[in-house]
Amino acid sequence: MDSGEKRIEEELSRPILLLEHIRSAVDQAESFKLECSEVWKQVDRLSQMLRTLVRFATTTPSLYERPIRRVAADLSKNLERALTLVRKCKRQSILRRVVTIVTAADFRKLLTYLEASIGDLKWLLSILDTDGAGGGGIVLSLPPIASNDPILSWVWSFIASIQMGQLNDRIEAANELAALAHDNDRNKKIIIEEGGVCPLLKLFKENTSPAAQIAAASALCNLANDLERVRVIVNELGVPIVVQVLGDSPMRVQICAANLVARMAEHDPVAQEEFARENAIRPLVTLLSFETFLDDPTGQLGKQSIHSIVQINKELEKKSLGRTNNRPLANSYSSSSFHMEGSSRGGNHKKDRENEEPQVKLQLRVSCAEALWKLAKGSVSNSRKITETKGMLCLAKLVEKEQGELQHHCLMVIMEITTAAETNADLRRAAFKTNSPAAKAVVEQLLRVIKEVDSPPLQIPAIKSIGSLARTFPARETRVIGPLVTLLGHRNIDVAAEASIALSKFACPDNFLCVEHSKAIIEFNGVPALMKLLRANEITQLNGLILLCYLALHAGNSESLEQARVLTALEGADRTVIAQHPELRDLVAKAIYHLSLYHAGGHSERLSYLP
Missing domain, CATH: 1.20.930 (Transcription Elongation Factor S-II; Chain A)
Structure with a gap:
């Protein structure tokens, strides 16, 4: 409820008061008694339904109020019409009766309004489920109040089910909202305006059902495609919830959380900062590096990454309660983010992650890499955080061993970090020292992509990264110049242009x-x-x-x-x-x-x- 809104009981008290006034006015009517009697029959039905709604509203702890307020406001207008018309039927002077002419057509019109309010209340009670079952499922019937905009009634029904329904109904409703939000921006606007974000975040936070969390995340991702809507999610304290789910959930749910981080960070710089403040980067790097260093035939990157893992574990030992003792090194690293975030359930899903299908593990890495890319974009502080988590070695390893989306996203992360380093001398000196193993590994992979991978989407970020690091290379490091000069003659104009920019x-x-x-x-x-x-x-x-x-x-x-x-x-x-x-x-x-x-x-x- 907004701070400026009345309590729901106060909203419902006005139509109840109007009902009493109408009862009194009907009793005093001298003309059109039959019509006034018909009005009272309709008003009496409304009275019974309204009092049922009041009882439900005062006893339900988690009540979805938006449709109640809209229906109550519309009901009050119709009851005011009824009261005004019935009062005109009271005994009056001859002059007064001439001035205020009442016709049967007025009563027919009023009865139509009252019938509409009865339909609204009937529909409202059906979606709120006053039978005590705790949620009566999704209702797709169309109430008169939303006859000109059926999407509105569907949104109300879905949000009510998410907020008040049984688990299966909540999952179905979240999926329906995700589908509506996917269709067009108008649907997104309606969902936001009707208060759909808070119930979706609550469902996403609950860890009782991965299916429910995935459905809620899908809806939130579809909503979060512009700054204004992302800011609503941020203002509803969505960032800490997303980070919490990212830290301790099944792998398929973590994929959704990482996708949501990427979508929000892409469209809102405030969200980008909030995720950094909530320390989302560390679990993302941890999940990205899951099983990355277990198989390293060259031994080179593996040795470096093991050193990094040891350093991280030393940090964890200082901050955790010692639960990482006697745990295998790689597994300790794979759950480090959860302890770093203070979660007491960091290892709950470790075995599930190890047994997941390879394509799910790959998708998790892809999503985490994209999230890091969007967090690092245009942000010196976030780029610094990634380098401080030893993420550079992980990125270099993935660029070396992976292909497709994962390789591309990792290159984009590196490109954003190097772009930030180009403008910030402190970051450049800290992360890209000439004797840094991480910096060497990254440069080696960038040069390999430039020379060996004939794919502009991969070559271009690699070229840009080398160009951004131009001031870090000594005069004797001419090996980075040659590959760039070769690309000046590349058949792809964009690659050639980027090579000339980098050399400049x-x-x-x-x-x-x-x-x-x-x-x-x-x-x-x-x-x-x-x-x-x-x-x-x-x-x-x-x-x-x-x-x-x-x-x-x-x-x-x-x-x-x-x-x-x-x-x-x-x-x-x-x-x-x-x-x-x-x-x-x-x-x-x-x-x-x-x-x-x-x-x-x-x-x-x-x-x-x-x-």
Whole structure:
């Protein structure tokens, strides 16, 4: 109930009071007595049903009030009509009777209104189930109050079943709401406005039935597709509930919880922050790494990850009650999140997880990776938390061994972390130190994807990640330059454009080693490939031009630049590209001037480009 709303008993007291006034007015009627008698018959039926509703409302601990308030408000209007009409039938002066003319048609119209209210109350009592059975199932009949919008009555019936029904009815109703929410945004709006979020969260939180939790999560996921609706879930304290379910539930329910984290974090930055505050990242990393390190034929990543697991277990020993003692190392890590979250039931589903089908385990990892991706997106603090949970090694291992969605999502997590590190020096120094085993493992897998995996959806995040880390590589680390230069000639325009953007981050003036990196790009024969990019579409032309300018500024005396006639190309770009991108005017002018100093034929005409 909203703070501004009256208590439900107060809402129902007004129509009851009106009923008494109508009784008195009928007794005093002098004209149209037969019609007034018919009115009273209808009002008496309403009185009996209304008093039944009041008894139910005052004795039911978990009452769904929205349809009651709407029906009660509509009933009050109709009873006011009845009271006004019947009072006109009281003995009055001749003048008064002439002014207030009453006709039989008025009574026919009033009886229609009262019949509608009887239908509303009958329907309302059916969905609230006043027989004491604790929930009478889903009612799909259409009450008169919702005759113009049947979806409204269905939503009321489903929400009432979820809040007050038996378990099977609650599951069915949650699935029906999920289907309605999936259809269109208008249905989502109605479900939100009619208070469907709170009962769904309550059902999701209860651990009595995985089927019920999955149904509730499906409905919530379908609702959470824009900021406003996600914010409603957050305001209903949904974030702690989701994290709790993520920490201690069967694997299939954890998949739904992870999907809900991803959906909410994607659409609302407040939800993104709340999940981090509730420490959702640690259980996500834990579930992502489930069984990841049990089979490592190379031994390299395995050794590193075992060290990470030991470190995590040391932290857990300080915070838990020692229940992890004498537990196998891998299993201890797989349940670490539950202890970290303070759950006393962290190992309840361990055996179930071990016996689950492989496709379910895979889907859990996919969902957790997507959730981490959305949590890390645009967030330095969340990216830092992922690196602090030793998640980098897990991500590197999965990129190496997995394929499809899981590999893609892990690459996207890495891309978001490296993007955050590019803008935050502290994170960059902490997570991507040159001697860090985790950083080395990640870079190795990024380079492997760039060189060996011919798939743009996978190559592009890997390229972006390497570009974001440009300032972390020493001058001698030229092995990252070569693969990027090779991709400048890739048949996929987007891959080529991303490669030029990444190389620009190595060669830009903000990079302390821009001169050394520029020379490396030229040595790997990057200039001819860049010249071809200038003849491609606008995107590659623009990015290729920027990189060429950086090469001219930092390695202008290179013979490769002269042989490729870069100066002529820049002069041509100055007349074409600059017209569309005036912000590059100064950069191109400086590059032309710098090349003119070194190359033969640097006449005064070219020197005039000096800003």
